[in-house]
Amino acid sequence: MIEINNISKAFNGKAVLKGISAQFQKGETNLIIGGSGTGKSVLLKCMIGLVKPDQGNVLYNGRNFYNCDKETQQSIRREMGVLFQGGALFDSKTVEENVRFPLDMLTAQSAEEKRERVAFCLQRVGLEAAAKRMPSEISGGMKKRVGIARAIVMNPAYLFCDEPNSGLDPLTSVKIDELIKEITEEYQITTIIITHDMNSVMEIGQNIMFLYQGDKLWEGINSEITKTTVPELKEFLFSNKLLREMQE
Ligand SMILES: Nc1ncnc2c1ncn2[C@@H]1O[C@H](COP(=O)(O)OP(=O)(O)OP(=O)(O)O)[C@@H](O)[C@H]1O
Known part of the structure; x- marks a missing residue:
């Protein structure tokens, strides 16, 4: 479980996050939604240690990320998998080298152990046949799958995905969503996804957590969201034509 308490962050005197608290359970796909510039990415960065919050704390299974010894912080970091927006693959490495990268950097595993783990993860995302290809030779959806394989190669307890569907067609988006959900349930990962995608x-x-100008205005599950009475969330949701028609 990840727990965030009263996270605040300002840049140049402008408050971007205004005391956000929430809990994210393992085995669940937790979504952070909201319009552009509402603080979703900054919140994610505060959680993974790329931006230090001005206030508040982040607990990983009870361990306080910003107030613990170096070894504990290091081990929490090793339990995180991150799927960056755009995939962030190394263009000069093959698919399997990309997936192996965290094992090369962070473990003392033998070549054989790494080979087996990489093969398992590539098989899990349905890309075993593409192991020797270069990122420039595969589609956008396949690149996301490589990113997912790399994010899970260290067997993470926590998985962070920044807009995993950006740039994908609707059908491929659905497949990527399903894959992330399956992996989350199968390995009991605490998964946090930033998305704009109403289908997701x-x-x-x-x-689901809805952020608006740095405040959390709503949280709940998908079956409840269209019944919201929060005006800002309604506006966000029903700017989507399909959802508007579903409500009418
Ligand atoms: N390093 C930084 N320095 C100054 N301002 C920043 C920095 N990072 C983010 N901001 C500002 O914080 C605000 C929230 O940004 P954030 O990237 O979290 O938005 P977002 O909700 O993820 O938006 P989008 O959906 O467009 O990615 C924006 O106004 C942004 O300009």
């Missing part, structure tokens, strides 16, 4: 909200939103 409706299909995999087991716990």
Whole structure:
């Protein structure tokens, strides 16, 4: 479980996050939604240690990320898998080298152990046949799958995905969502996903947090979201034509 308590962050005197608290359970796909510039990415960065919050704390299974010894912080970091927006693959490495990268950097595993783990993860995302290909030779959806394989190669307890569907067609988006949800349930990962994608909200939103100008205005599950009475959330949701028609 990840717990965030009263997270605040300002840049140049402008408050971007205003005391956000929440809990994210393991085995669930937790979504952070909201319009552009509402603080979603900054919140994610505060959670993974890329931006230090001005206030508040982040607990990983009870361990306080910003107030613990170096070894504990290091071991929490090793339990995180991150799927960056755009995939962030190394263009000069093959698919399997990309997936192996965290094992090369962070473990003392033998070549054989790494080979087996990489093969397992590539097989899990359905890419075993693409192991020797270069990122430039595969599609956008396949690149996301490589990113997912790399994010899970260290067997993470926590998985962070920043807009995993960006740039994908609707069908591929659905497949990527399903894959993330399956992996989350199968390995009991605490998964946090930033998304703009209404289909993701409706299909995999087991716990959804809506941010608006740095405040959390709503949280709940997908089956409840369209019944919201929060005006800012209604406006956000029903700017989507399909959802508007569903409500009418
Ligand atoms: N390092 C930084 N320095 C100054 N301002 C920043 C920094 N990082 C983010 N901001 C500002 O914080 C605000 C929230 O940004 P954030 O990237 O979290 O938005 P977002 O909700 O993820 O938006 P989007 O959906 O467009 O990615 C924005 O106004 C942004 O300009």
